[in-house]
Amino acid sequence: MPRPPSPSRRAVLLGAGLALAVTGCGVRLEDDAPDLPLVPRRTPISGEAALLAMVTSLSRETDATSVPPGAAGERVETLVDALTELEVPEAEIRRAREADPTWTEAEDVAVYEGALRECQPGLLPLVGSLAVARVLRGPATLWAKEPPTAWQVTDPARSAAQDTRAALWSLTVVTARAGGDERSTVQAVVAGLQELLSRQVVAGDDDGSTAPLGYDLEESLATPDERATLVRETLATLGARYLALLTSLADDRDAAHEVVAWAAAPLRLGDPWQVEVGALPGLEG
Template sequence: MQDSGRPTRRLALVAGMTLGLGGCGIRLEDDAPHVPLVPTRTPIPGEADLLALLRGTRDLAGRLRGAGVDQAAELAGWLRGAGVDQAAELAGWHDRQAVVLDAALRRAGVPADAIDPAPTPSGSTGSTTGSTGSTTGSAGSTTGSASSTPAPAGTAALVRAEQDAVAAVGTLLGIADPGLLTMLSSMRASRLLACRILGRDPGPPTAGVAGADAPEPERVVPFLTASREAAYGLEVVAARASGARRDRTRAWLAQVRALALAQEQAAGASAPPAASAYELPLSPDEADGADRLAQYLLAALPGAYGDAIGAAARATDGRQPDRALVALGSDWLARAAGLAADSGTDPGAFPGLR
């Protein structure tokens, strides 16, 4: 008589197969044949779009460097006219973004052969995941202003690719895992800034971003507070400046005030009254103090926005991530990063991330 308390030989064999697969570190791919009692891998949210974004980022890095492109010299000259002293600087941003996105996908369990597929016989753009993507070019080189000279014909596809990336990342902000939202929002801000550097308007804020029309008003307040503090400091600087320096500071101040106004409208009744004065991080009365204060304020603004985006992306106390604000915040972050660049601070591949 068979003892019901002992496993049958068949069950023992299946269990041994399962343990053997796990112990050897074998991971079944999505399209692998199903093995009984062995779970199949469920793709992460937006996985196909994330992989497409990674491939496009690697490709753009190579094309922006001008590797193998006849128009490389023409592109480099035009980028310098647009305010980019080193044509490789934009490529460096994309290199770094590819490295970070690659690592994020691996941590999420995406198979390595999906992240780094075998090259096709016709050849493909090389992976940039082995590069650190240094962005140590001149600090003030990535201004948000566009060149008055039309881009060379060979750059049209590059500009379209950047615009497509803005839309793609916007879509991902509506579906990706919450743990990726802060990184993706910063990447979208970088791509928005790249579009402006390349002389193209990326379109209205959060265009094409699912659910990006109704952020939670109280979560907008940190953005507004940061903008008001920066605006107050710039008012102090403008009052002490003269000539071209005063005109430049007033131009920055107008843009920060525009951001604060948009944020005040988004915050609605949650917006607190503006303070009559804010504590300044540096004294404007020391030698070159006003200029250093302006640069400090504009360099700090992307970081403050990045912190606010990170808070909006977290699910805490039963609240879901505010994807609408994460998307809208990426547009504000892009504008703040452009101001920081104008004042002499390199925004890097991931503006706002500390």
């Protein structure tokens, strides 16, 4: 089976084709101001083309495809507010909102990847949250998964691995208390988190030598409802803690791309457990 295109290849696709795609939809990359002597044209913000294309994508997302249903409206308003604050012209934003996307689904994912890689550092948490929602919308195979490599700065990945180990310990206890179908469902979550942990230890160059031998678990796990509550809280917390890493990854956008996939994973694993996904994952509350 062929491997999905890598992020770097998709970034090339974005750079080569996005300008044509968005201008074909009516989104322009520059102001309409005439060239006047001694009056410089506005310099677009970092990643502006991809960010405006995200506005177009979100504006055309339907209630049926949005995760959670009906969330795209809040997401696009939040992104528009951020772009307005950064002085992206209202006319550019309006054209983006009114445009009809002409790109394929793979190219739509490339828009989010491009924005994540090119946006200025202050926008990274918001763009990362929007990208998580796009990954959850699927298909997940379009979000390319490169072989894990050590990050430029390993501390954030080690922090993620610490959180994942603690979650796995808790869910292992849940598995021991559960039975039948409940146990099988928890084991599926454990398997998914173990896959994440394997990537995190590589990213963090983490040999596990500083990992604690055990953890305190104060919650009662006597009933299925109590165990389900712990699973939901654990997965929701993991997603938010992974996304919080983005603030320290402005200089390593490959790592930021990986974190988006990490943050989406526990939310997807939590679907059978009714884990709530907010309109802006990791940014609410």
